[in-house]
Structures are given as C-alpha cells and as structure tokens.
Amino acid sequence: MAKLKLENLQIEHVGPVNLTVNSGEIVCISGGSGAGKSLLLRAVADVLPHEGDAWLDQMQASQTNPPTWRKTVGLLSAESQWWFDTVGEHFTCKNNELLNKLGFNSDTWGWLVSRCSTGEKQRLALLRLLCNQPRALLLDEPTGSLDARNTSVVESIIREYAKEKQVPVIWVSHSEEQIRRICKTHYEVENGQLVNA
Amino acid sequence: MSESVIQLQPLHLAISASLVIVLALLTWHLRLGVSGRIVIAAMRTVLQLLLLGFVLDYLFNISHPMLIALLALVMLLIAGYEVMARQQRPFKGLWGYGLGALSMFISSFTIAIFTLNVVISPDPWYLPQYAIPLLGMMLGNTMTGVALTLDYLTKNAWQSRAVLESRLLLGEDWRSAIGQLMRDSVRTGMIPIINAMAAAGIISIPGMMTGQILAGNSPLTAAKYQILIMFMITAGTGFAAVLASWIGAKRLFDNRQRLRLDRLRPPG
Known part of the structure; x- marks a missing residue:
C-alpha cells in the first residue's frame, strides 16, 4: 500500500506538476511528442535535475539514497537499453513463470541481445524492471513497439502487478484505446501542465 | 665526452627542415588538410626547443631552486592546457583545465621528487641537469596518457548517455x-606506454637513450638510464590515468547521482 505524490515538480518547460496516484491506481498521461511526458517521469525517478519533490508515502525522493529511490519507483523507458552480450546477464532475478507468460522460455537467458527484436527487448525490459520489486511504476509507452497480442499480455501483467502489490502506476500512452482499457484517470500534457482529458 | 660529438650547424637543421617542407607540399597537393598544421607545428618545435635550450643554459648556471620550481610550474600549466585541448568534450569551466593538471601534478611531481631523492640522488636533489629533463619526460608522457584517458571517458559517456541513465x-x-x-579509459591511457616498454630496444631505441649515445655516453649507461626513466614514466602515467579517470567520472555525476553531461563542453 503506497501513494505516489508529485509536489510542484518542475523540469525545463514542464510543471509545476502536482499529482497524487493512489495505491493500485493507474493514471494515464498522453500528449504530443516533445510535450515533456518522458521528462516528467525521469524527474520523478530523479535522474534529471529538477525543482520540487516526489513522495512515496513517507519516503521523500530528495531525502532518499538515489539508487534506493530509483529501485523503489521503477521507470521503464520507451526505448530499452542493453549493455551486456546476453539477455541473462542483465537480470538480478530469473522469474521463469513471468518469462513464459511473456512468450519466452528459459533458453532466452542465453540469447544474444543483438539478436533480439525491439519488441522482444521491450518485454524483457519490463521483466528486468520487475526484478527490483518496485513499489511504484513509471511506464513510458511500455507497449509502444508490441503487436496486439503482446500488448494485451503486457497490459495484464502490469495490471496484475499493480493490483496484487497495490502499486501506483503512471502510464504514458499514445493509444486512445489502451487508455480507455487501462485508466480511469487520464491527463494530457498541454503547455507543460497536466490537464484532465 | 663532448669532443666526440659532432656539433650541428644551422645548415644541418635547414637541410632537415627541407624534408618537412617537402612533406607539407605533398600533403597540400593531396589535399589532406594537414599541411598548415605541419608547418606551424614544425615552427613551434624550432622555437620551443631553442627557447628551452636558452632557458636551460641559463638555469644550469644559476641552479636556484625557486627558478627551477617556476620552470616546473610553467611546464605543468602548459601540459594542463594540452590535455584539455586534446579532448573532444572537456569539462566546462575550470574543471576542463584543472582536472588534467591536477592529476598530472600529483602523479608526475611525486614520482619525480621521489626519483630525484631516493633513486638518482644528485647533489642538491633539485640539480636542474637531472630535475628538468626527468620532469619533462614524465610530464610529456603523462600528458598523453591523461589526455587519452579523459577523452575516452567523456566521449564515451556522452555516447552512452541512454545506457548510463538506464543503469x-x-x-x-x-x-x-x-x-x-572507467576501466576502459584507464586502459586506453596506458596502452601507449605499455607498448613503448614492450617495444623498447627491439623495435625502437627510445629518444633519451639515442640522445645519450649520440652525446658520447656508453650504451650501457644510456640503457640503464632509459630503464629507470621508462619505469618512472609508466608509473607516472598509470597513476595519473587512474586519478584522472576517477575524478572525471565522479564529476560526471552530481550529489544525487544524476548523469550530468551538461558539465561537458560541446566540441568545436
């Protein structure tokens, strides 16, 4: 049970943003490219200099050891990054059950990253993020390069995770249909502000 | 020893310079875009080395510790500038200059002073005939090592922004x-000196040894000095590279452990 709170968060042309996401709630954010959606998420994860602060219950971002905070609020980038040769080297846990659910098998750990498609890498990046057992999720177009079948698999995994662990989720999406499926609350970034959509 | 040395006349230097001029003409003809740089660098060599000759002549006669310290400082400051100039994306502000100069200062000066006091022990220990050439060779090599290290580190950090942030x-x-x-940058900075040690005497006769032999010293004496210098240079370059890489990497992140590539200057 945790509540994610953004307090006067301001970065470049975005903000000040005030937003509360309750435990288990999924909030969708959309907006044109360059509107600052990714900037906002990265400010929450505190990997970019910004004004304002973020809270997860009593945990205050600016007062928490940065690696700890970033593990706690898991951010999934739109474009996944890989730096070792094989898939498995990037993982601190080996959750075979989720791996199978995402359409892989235990051979996948030994795959060369350079052989994986963008979509495969995106699904694996979600799995890698969940190893940290984040208590909040910041998702930047998590299904951006997935086909319909994989999109629905990923959606259900994230929904289950959010529900089971009562985790607040901010979900950046471009797809109107997805937003209707996933979110009760939907904001659009307009002129650096979150407006109800 | 000096009677055996053939004294070079200006004519000798002029003949060797003509070879460089021919090279500059050739590169100009081939449009390699380096002919201007060749000529300017050659002129710098003439001016700088002759100037050094005059300064050392003067210094060797006076041998005042303050003057020697002053020359050492000037050498360090120029080396610091060179390190910065050789990087595609040096740090902004004083860091761009200070980072290289500081690493070189700590490493080169410590090792030079150690060598002069403990190993060679001339009297006095700062005797310029030993101190200045030793420090010069240390700085010259350390400069290359530090410049390569920092250039590798900052250039690759810039290119790996997404990966670093993701991690x-x-x-x-x-x-x-x-x-x-960091590990790769230190290795990059140390490769030239490791190669130089491995190739010394087989593929190349190092400059200092060549000089001593030309000046009429016994090859064995020259070899022993060269070994000493090689070790000092290697230690100096290695320690400076480690130091520069560590301070540089630390400077790439702020107190919230955010990657701060905005602290690097854009190239050009």
Whole structure:
C-alpha cells in the first residue's frame, strides 16, 4: 500500500506538476511528442535535475539514497537499453513463470541481445524492471513497439502487478484505446501542465 | 665526452627542415588538410626547443631552486592546457583545465621528487641537469596518457548517455554504472606506454637513450638510464590515468547521482 505524490515538480518547460496516484491506481498521461511526458517521469525517478519533490508515502525522493529511490519507483523507458552480450546477464532475478507468460522460455537467458527484436527487448525490459520489486511504476509507452497480442499480455501483467502489490502506476500512452482499457484517470500534457482529458 | 660529438650547424637543421617542407607540399597537393598544421607545428618545435635550450643554459648556471620550481610550474600549466585541448568534450569551466593538471601534478611531481631523492640522488636533489629533463619526460608522457584517458571517458559517456541513465534507473550507483567506462579509459591511457616498454630496444631505441649515445655516453649507461626513466614514466602515467579517470567520472555525476553531461563542453 503506497501513494505516489508529485509536489510542484518542475523540469525545463514542464510543471509545476502536482499529482497524487493512489495505491493500485493507474493514471494515464498522453500528449504530443516533445510535450515533456518522458521528462516528467525521469524527474520523478530523479535522474534529471529538477525543482520540487516526489513522495512515496513517507519516503521523500530528495531525502532518499538515489539508487534506493530509483529501485523503489521503477521507470521503464520507451526505448530499452542493453549493455551486456546476453539477455541473462542483465537480470538480478530469473522469474521463469513471468518469462513464459511473456512468450519466452528459459533458453532466452542465453540469447544474444543483438539478436533480439525491439519488441522482444521491450518485454524483457519490463521483466528486468520487475526484478527490483518496485513499489511504484513509471511506464513510458511500455507497449509502444508490441503487436496486439503482446500488448494485451503486457497490459495484464502490469495490471496484475499493480493490483496484487497495490502499486501506483503512471502510464504514458499514445493509444486512445489502451487508455480507455487501462485508466480511469487520464491527463494530457498541454503547455507543460497536466490537464484532465 | 663532448669532443666526440659532432656539433650541428644551422645548415644541418635547414637541410632537415627541407624534408618537412617537402612533406607539407605533398600533403597540400593531396589535399589532406594537414599541411598548415605541419608547418606551424614544425615552427613551434624550432622555437620551443631553442627557447628551452636558452632557458636551460641559463638555469644550469644559476641552479636556484625557486627558478627551477617556476620552470616546473610553467611546464605543468602548459601540459594542463594540452590535455584539455586534446579532448573532444572537456569539462566546462575550470574543471576542463584543472582536472588534467591536477592529476598530472600529483602523479608526475611525486614520482619525480621521489626519483630525484631516493633513486638518482644528485647533489642538491633539485640539480636542474637531472630535475628538468626527468620532469619533462614524465610530464610529456603523462600528458598523453591523461589526455587519452579523459577523452575516452567523456566521449564515451556522452555516447552512452541512454545506457548510463538506464543503469541508474535500475538502481545501480554511479560507480557501478560507469565502472566499465572507467576501466576502459584507464586502459586506453596506458596502452601507449605499455607498448613503448614492450617495444623498447627491439623495435625502437627510445629518444633519451639515442640522445645519450649520440652525446658520447656508453650504451650501457644510456640503457640503464632509459630503464629507470621508462619505469618512472609508466608509473607516472598509470597513476595519473587512474586519478584522472576517477575524478572525471565522479564529476560526471552530481550529489544525487544524476548523469550530468551538461558539465561537458560541446566540441568545436
């Protein structure tokens, strides 16, 4: 049970943003490219200099050891990054059950990253993020390069995770249909502000 | 020893310079875009070395410790500038200059002073005939090592922005996120001197040894001095590279462990 709170968060042309996401709630954010959606998420994860602060219950971002905070609020980038040769080297846990659910098998750990498609890498990046057992999720177009079948698999995994662990989720999406499926609350970034959509 | 040395006349130098001029003409004809740089660098060599000759002549006669310290400082400051100029994306502000100069200062000066006091022990220990050439060779090589190290580190950090940020996002601390780049940068900075040690005497006769032999010293004496210098240079370059890489990497992150590539200057 945790509540994610953004307090006067301001970065470049975005903000000040005030937003509360309750435990288990999924909030969708959309907006044109360059509107600052990714900037906002990265400010929450505190990997970019910004004004304002973020809270997860009593945990205050600016007062928490940065690696700890970033593990706690898991951010999934739109474009996944890989730096070792094989898939498995990037993982601190080996959750075979989720791996199978995402359409892989235990051979996948030994795959060369350079052989994986963008979509495969995106699904694996979600799995890698969940190893940290984040208590909040910041998702930047998590299904951006997935086909319909994989999109629905990923959606259900994230929904289950959010529900089971009562985790607040901010979900950046471009797809109107997805937003209707996933979110009760939907904001659009307009002129650096979150407006109800 | 000096009677055996053939004294070079200006004519000798002019003949060797004509070879460089021919090279500059050839590169101009081939449009390699380096002929101007060749000519300017050659002129710098003439001016700088003759100036050094005059300064050392003067210094060797006076042998005042303050003057020697002053010359050492000037050498360090120029080396610091060279390190900065050789990087594609040096740090902004005083860091761009200070980072290289500081690493070189700590490493080169410590080792030079150690060598002069403990190993060679001339009397006095700062005797300029020993101190200045030793420090000069240390700085010259350390400069290359530090410049390569920092250039590798900052250039690759810039190119690996997405990966570094992604590793931070997964909860790695800055040291772990940039560790591989740091190790590679130190290795890059040390490769020239390791190669020089491996090739010494077989493929190349190092400059200092050549000079001593030309000046009429016994080859064995020259070899022993060269070995000493090689070891000092290697230690100096290695320590400076480690230091520069560590301080540089630390400077790439702020107190919230955020990657701060905005602290680097754009190239050009």
